[in-house]
Amino acid sequence: MFQESVTLCPAHSSPEAASEKPLRVGLLGLGTVGAGTYRVLTRNQSLIRARTGRSIAITMVAVRDLARASAVVGREVTVTTDPFALVTHPDIDVVVEVMGGTTLARELVLKAIAHGKQVVTANKALLAEHGTEIFAAAQARGVSVAYEGAVAVSIPIIKALREGLVANRIEWVAGIINGTSNFILTAMHSQGLGFAAALQQAQAQGYAEADPRLDVDGTDAAHKLSLLAANAFGIPIPFAQVQTEGIEALDAADMAYAAHLGYRIKLLGIARRSAGGLELQVHPALLPQDHLLAAVNGSMNAVMVKGDASGVTLYYGAGAGSEQTASAVIADLVDLARGIGLAQALRVPPLGFQSGALKELPPAPDAASAWYLRLHSMDVVRCTAAALQALAQAGVGLRSQHPFCPSSHHAPAALVLLTEPIHTTVLRPLLQRLAQLPGVVGVPQAIRMSNLDSTPAARWQHS
């Protein structure tokens, strides 16, 4: 009898007691995000415990450079150069992957899962490319993989989609989800800089990396869009389906012409379910200047979600930054710390839907889009006449035409044509035809006119 009452002693068996043990976190990587996570967890330790009812402690860090690590973390943290030792260590409850990359990171995350660790990551490339494999492994092992920091860093948009808006049939998700390209576009618009100069400014101010390709070619936005789409629609991560176009070919002059016509050019990620299937696009587009997303500037991000019950909601915040990303990483850790044991950790499935309920959606057929077309010409009057004739011959409707005079007589004038919606199969030969018109200089520019929701709730300036 005495024995039995000892075994049942509350101090050993009650959930309250279990919840008082700190959550022991191992950090893979101590770059910008890793260091920010350690800093915020340390600074707000007592606040986070007051909210969580449990301490969260980074107890181990795997890095390449031991000396650098010891300058960042305190002596209570074990530092190792062997990430495999960390992900398999018996005293680690959660592995936080903030090292980046997709090869070693994938291997380490899978190993951590195999060893029964919970995983938190801010690595959108990893999940966009290997998420299906990783989530399946996590489900089989009964652990969770959380990734709030992977999309629109400081904005809790994954939680909003999976929990806050859970009642809704999501119609579409659209956003500005790459801070670097938005910083560049904002600089091009407001300072009249060319793409290269704006990119340089972004690099100088820390908003673009030395190798900015994934940011400016739309890939990073496509990574994030595929995670948003999976959570919104209950589909396997559709990264391979995203039609992606970057901002490298944009010209400051077009931003000025667009502004003159009442538009802003933004790099949008759009995931929309239509009768024909799933539309998944990352591309620059003209937005009316009073559209919610047209007003998101600098390195800020915003995501709009249209639900059948909620209507339009919008989430806005920093799109990059050390502590901004840490805010999301720690939110994931608190979700785990507030759970007691594995069953609770799986409270919300990785893509917001029960894994058996995920269903592919076929890609929608190419949707017609209105286009902004711009030609340069030394003889804008003749050029306009010829261009209008070319449009008529191609059966393309014209919404409006706008000549822009050159600043000097030796420079070409610009002719902007806003078309009615057409398919790209019509657009491509039309652009070839326009390039060959007499007097046309250089390559015509073609940018989509956004067909995002423009109801009052999606605009700032309505009554």
Place this chain on the structure above:
Amino acid sequence: MFQESVTLCPAHSSPEAASEKPLRVGLLGLGTVGAGTYRVLTRNQSLIRARTGRSIAITMVAVRDLARASAVVGREVTVTTDPFALVTHPDIDVVVEVMGGTTLARELVLKAIAHGKQVVTANKALLAEHGTEIFAAAQARGVSVAYEGAVAVSIPIIKALREGLVANRIEWVAGIINGTSNFILTAMHSQGLGFAAALQQAQAQGYAEADPRLDVDGTDAAHKLSLLAANAFGIPIPFAQVQTEGIEALDAADMAYAAHLGYRIKLLGIARRSAGGLELQVHPALLPQDHLLAAVNGSMNAVMVKGDASGVTLYYGAGAGSEQTASAVIADLVDLARGIGLAQALRVPPLGFQSGALKELPPAPDAASAWYLRLHSMDVVRCTAAALQALAQAGVGLRSQHPFCPSSHHAPAALVLLTEPIHTTVLRPLLQRLAQLPGVVGVPQAIRMSNLDSTPAARWQHS
């Protein structure tokens, strides 16, 4: 032996099996929100099950009018006119209170808790006034009281504060959190309507109730602000501390003058922690027209949150509506359905902090504010001179002065003075003095200039 294996049969004891039982919901009230909740739950039933892994079924409704109820809900729902029978019924897991009011609703919610029911409510007045009592009762009984629909309906802002931003020391929360008054102010601004006419329009379009007092006098916003503040700062619900001022005294002319000077007038709720304590205010204020919150129009709501790690984030969406509120009510139900048993339901405490960790914050001493002052005068030149003298005598700095000419010679001119920050102890005698100046007609108007964050992230038009 046989007996024992039956008792342990997985179909009866495993969490998976338990999670397959539908969550049985009893609805108190079948007005706009109740009917919307039933409609959305029914329409999106299979979607919600795919996300939740469990069905959610409204099995009982308590209403005053049986006939009306049967027109709304299907035959599978038990309808009663006895709400006490519902909250004590053994076959109900969750009580959803959407009946409104604070007397009977309080009694029913406490009774439901006493009977071990989980509670979901969208009733901000109930929680602002009786939340401390209700949450204590819920904690003692081990059940949860969820209320996402009580603040900024469709926007998952309670979840964002308690979970998404959990890593942050919140510096301030500010928002437009009353859709009715924002609709009225937008109509006054964009159509030049007076307050009474704009209110009538709001009533005609269903954005204001027959008795609009709690909306236009700021009380409703104060209810919501006190819930936001409690979650942001870890304090007991501070409704009694909110300094509240409504929009009834605003004039369309002042909105036009403010617009001319580059400002919008909005009803703001602001909760800010400063060295001196806690600032809690609901009042109309002038915001720069490119401020994030200045652009929130019609019945839309938005909440900005400044966290020490996240920086500024913003959440925007419908501030009223049947299915918009249902979206939040159902999100709370899904949180419960995703839990297994009571321990999980308490995963996140009602105010986001462990109940023992809640701490009062003293009210901050009256902060100085810059003011928009407007006088009407038949002789604006003399009036300006006298007014400037009065300001100088009161030791009040002047930022700028703006005469606005009348449309006819028989109407008075307006003089707008924008002051440097002053305390209300200085403002009140100054206003009395200004009212007595020779030639001044009517009562001078005084509206605060907002001192909300105006860093680039809080503005639309930055580079």
